[in-house]
Amino acid sequence: xxxxxARNAKEQLxxxxxxxxxxxxxxxxxxSRALNEQxxxxxxxxxxxxxxxxxxxxxxxxxxxxxxxxxxxxxTVGVLIPDIENPLFPPIIRGIEDRLDQAGYTPVIANTENxxxxxxxxxxxxxxxxxxxxxTATARLDHELLDEVAGVGVPLVLVNRRVEDESLPSATADDxxxxxxxxxxxxxxxxxxxxxxxxxxxxxxGLQRKEGFIAGMQDRGLKPDPALVAxxxxxxxxxxxxxxxxxxxxxxxxxxIVAGNDLMALGCYDALAEHGLACPGxxxxxxxxxxxxxxxxxxxxxxxxxxxxxxxxSAADLLLxxxxxxxxxxxxxxxxxxxxxxxxxxxxxxK
Amino acid sequence: xxxxxARNAKEQLxxxxxxxxxxxxxxxxxxSRALNEQxxxxxxxxxxxxxxxxxxxxxxxxxxxxxxxxxxxxxTVGVLIPDIENPLFPPIIRGIEDRLDQAGYTPVIANTENxxxxxxxxxxxxxxxxxxxxxTATARLDHELLDEVAGVGVPLVLVNRRVEDESLPSATADDxxxxxxxxxxxxxxxxxxxxxxxxxxxxxxGLQRKEGFIAGMQDRGLKPDPALVAxxxxxxxxxxxxxxxxxxxxxxxxxxIVAGNDLMALGCYDALAEHGLACPGxxxxxxxxxxxxxxxxxxxxxxxxxxxxxxxxSAADLLLxxxxxxxxxxxxxxxxxxxxxxxxxxxxxxK
DNA sequence: ATGAAAGCGCTAACAG
DNA sequence: CTGTTAGCGCTTTCAT
Numbered sequence: 001x002x003x004x005x006a007r008n009a010k011e012q013l014x015x016x017x018x019x020x021x022x023x024x025x026x027x028x029x030x031x032s033r034a035l036n037e038q039x040x041x042x043x044x045x046x047x048x049x050x051x052x053x054x055x056x057x058x059x060x061x062x063x064x065x066x067x068x069x070x071x072x073x074x075x076t077v078g079v080l081i082p083d084i085e086n087p088l089f090p091p092i093i094r095g096i097e098d099r100l101d102q103a104g105y106t107p108v109i110a111n112t113e114n115x116x117x118x119x120x121x122x123x124x125x126x127x128x129x130x131x132x133x134x135x136t137a138t139a140r141l142d143h144e145l146l147d148e149v150a151g152v153g154v155p156l157v158l159v160n161r162r163v164e165d166e167s168l169p170s171a172t173a174d175d176x177x178x179x180x181x182x183x184x185x186x187x188x189x190x191x192x193x194x195x196x197x198x199x200x201x202x203x204x205x206g207l208q209r210k211e212g213f214i215a216g217m218q219d220r221g222l223k224p225d226p227a228l229v230a231x232x233x234x235x236x237x238x239x240x241x242x243x244x245x246x247x248x249x250x251x252x253x254x255x256x257i258v259a260g261n262d263l264m265a266l267g268c269y270d271a272l273a274e275h276g277l278a279c280p281g282x283x284x285x286x287x288x289x290x291x292x293x294x295x296x297x298x299x300x301x302x303x304x305x306x307x308x309x310x311x312x313x314s315a316a317d318l319l320l321x322x323x324x325x326x327x328x329x330x331x332x333x334x335x336x337x338x339x340x341x342x343x344x345x346x347x348x349x350x351k
Numbered sequence: 352x353x354x355x356x357a358r359n360a361k362e363q364l365x366x367x368x369x370x371x372x373x374x375x376x377x378x379x380x381x382x383s384r385a386l387n388e389q390x391x392x393x394x395x396x397x398x399x400x401x402x403x404x405x406x407x408x409x410x411x412x413x414x415x416x417x418x419x420x421x422x423x424x425x426x427t428v429g430v431l432i433p434d435i436e437n438p439l440f441p442p443i444i445r446g447i448e449d450r451l452d453q454a455g456y457t458p459v460i461a462n463t464e465n466x467x468x469x470x471x472x473x474x475x476x477x478x479x480x481x482x483x484x485x486x487t488a489t490a491r492l493d494h495e496l497l498d499e500v501a502g503v504g505v506p507l508v509l510v511n512r513r514v515e516d517e518s519l520p521s522a523t524a525d526d527x528x529x530x531x532x533x534x535x536x537x538x539x540x541x542x543x544x545x546x547x548x549x550x551x552x553x554x555x556x557g558l559q560r561k562e563g564f565i566a567g568m569q570d571r572g573l574k575p576d577p578a579l580v581a582x583x584x585x586x587x588x589x590x591x592x593x594x595x596x597x598x599x600x601x602x603x604x605x606x607x608i609v610a611g612n613d614l615m616a617l618g619c620y621d622a623l624a625e626h627g628l629a630c631p632g633x634x635x636x637x638x639x640x641x642x643x644x645x646x647x648x649x650x651x652x653x654x655x656x657x658x659x660x661x662x663x664x665s666a667a668d669l670l671l672x673x674x675x676x677x678x679x680x681x682x683x684x685x686x687x688x689x690x691x692x693x694x695x696x697x698x699x700x701x702k
Numbered sequence: 703a704t705g706a707a708a709g710c711g712c713t714a715a716c717a718g
Numbered sequence: 719c720t721g722t723t724a725g726c727g728c729t730t731t732c733a734t
Binding site: 377378379380381384393394395398417419420421422423 | 719720722723725
Binding site for chain 2: 061062063064065066068069074084085087090091093094097106107108109110111124125127128129130266269292293296297298299300
């Protein structure tokens with residue numbers, strides 16, 4: 001036996017189809033056919049076995065780059081996330097990744113920092129990298145960029161966002177229903193003067209939650225005070241805090257807040273505290289998303305739970321369908337939220 | 352003027368180097384040289400201009416796949432993350448991404464779910480995808496896999512983890528120093544009986560924090576009670592809670608806890624509460640990482656802040672150096688933590 | 703059922 | 719300084 005030389009070990013790295021073909025004593029073309037599930041039937045079963053064995057012995061792994069060059073597919077999907085540090089997105093990413101993996105696709109994630117320009121750059125870069133399709137959580141409702149994409153025929157699905165005209169497939173939660181649950185809870189607790197401190201209405205999440213709030217109030221025979229329906233510029237703690245300050249300083253009466261999301265609700269906690277107001281003693285607060293650790297805030301947060309992981313999986317599923325079966329109409333997948341009651345809400349204390 | 356046909360619009364998608372060359376009236380080879388920063392000097396400035404203009408007009412974007420096939424580089428790096436839902440990792444990812452972007456590399460992120468098998472699979476899949484190098488946060492200290500990698504000559508850097516023998520480049524925080532800060536704070540507050548409820552010692556973070564604790568105690572003339580130095584199986588809330596229960600039920604006296612990380616500290620909050628113990632009234636708790644929102648927990652958490660974003664950037668930097676300048680010794684980059692004092696620690700109330 | 707040959711889009715010798 | 723040529727590793731006609 002000859003000793004295995006270092007050279008042998010290194011060579012193992014670059015096992016190519018030719019190597020496999022040579023060892024199996026066939027032409028590279030044949031080896032290619034044997035190795036590929038789809039075309040294996042075109043080749044003698046015995047020969048195929050020999051090729052498979054050779055590939056195994058050599059530790060052959062096809063080079064997807066070379067394959068992609070020929071087939072014009074990269075088995076790669078671009079995932080555009082507005083802010084990976086918002087704890088709402090990691091579960092979505094995990095869902096996407098899990099589903100994509102199953103199908104042999106690799107997600108390529110980019111963080112757009114909520115910046116339209118960066119969004120465009122990332123998008124183009126990914127196109128250049130030949131991604132087969134996109135999943136994006138960054139859609140602004142006016143979506144100039146989305147038009148470009150769709151117009152150009154690249155499969156794309158929205159996750160946790162949607163566009164008004166429903167021309168694009170999406171996987172989202174029913175935001176209107178979610179906020180109505182919040183309003184119902186508060187109304188059941190006896191609250192009548194409820195503020196809504198929401199996110200930007202250019203985002204579907206911002207718009208639909210606001211609409212859900214107004215509809216929910218009306219259903220309960222409550223009149224939303226226009227001065228207490230505010231729209232923040234971003235879904236951040238700071239914006240929530242700012243809006244809450246404004247609401248308090250406006251002098252309008254309110255005993256409860258529905259916040260645009262958990263981050264904004266946290267901002268309300270801070271603003272309330274700064275004004276010496278107790279939560280839920282003086283003001284009840286409801287968040288949105290049930291982000292990780294919201295049960296450990298002070299007080300534990302009452303919020304609406306969204307099945308983020310499932311939303312991610314579903315979005316990937318939708319995209320996979322587009323990829324393998326071509327355009328298909330634009331499915332709007334809507335998952336149901338749940339109310340999680342914790343310590344930031346209390347019955348109105350009629351004085 | 353002829354109307355722009357749909358066909359024109361679609362063709363734009365597949366602008367190739369040949370198209371640019373044709374429009375500029377040069378050979379594709381020349382066009383390639385003109386387009387590439389590195390080789391532009393080899394071509395007449397005027398010609399180069401013409402090529403650039405043509406590329407611009409056509410909206411040309413080089414196909415990195417084709418380029419990679421030729422150059423054996425994908426300008427892609429694999430990023431292995433053990434648990435993207437742990438809020439400690441997103442900032443690291445952002446740091447990596449930002450630095451890599453600058454250099455024209457794309458990170459490909461995989462979530463290994465802390466599973467050695469999945470780690471191996473992801474790793475191989477990425478190798479097959481021709482990533483140029485790896486950044487990994489998943490290194491177990493025994494690192495069989497890492498040997499495989501290093502042996503095979505793929506550049507790799509560790510982030511937020513390191514191996515004992517320092518054979519691999521890494522960007523980490525000084526965990527020993529960090530924990531000593533925690534011990535010093537507690538000692539300054541008069542605590543003498545301090546428990547350490549840490550993470551798995553197969554991870555460098557687990558091991559070094561434990562060592563830092565013991566060293567820190569000794570420096571202050573305190574004797575760590577072996578029964579109160581515990582090692583959890585994972586860095587999770589549940590493990591922190593379990594360990595804390597055990598510590599309480601052991602009957603040993605302690606008035607303070609240094610936890611393996613913020614998640615474990617949160618678990619301590621829960622366990623303490625379940626036993627009717629107040630934090631910090633009865634027991635002070637110090638976390639580790641200063642993860643997002645730790646200032647909003649109940650009580651706000653005293654913890655050690657780690658510059659995660661910078662750690663990510665530095666790791667990317669290290670890898671880039673390896674990639675562009677070849678092996679370089681194994682640099683161990685160690686960043687400094689900071690103590691953040693909040694509400695979960697209090698002076699010992701001598702009764 | 704298999705071999706031969708062309709070519710995906712690009713870069714890198716090598717000429718000239 | 720620029721054109722020519724070859725080829726990265728793979729798939730896919732087209733022959734045989």
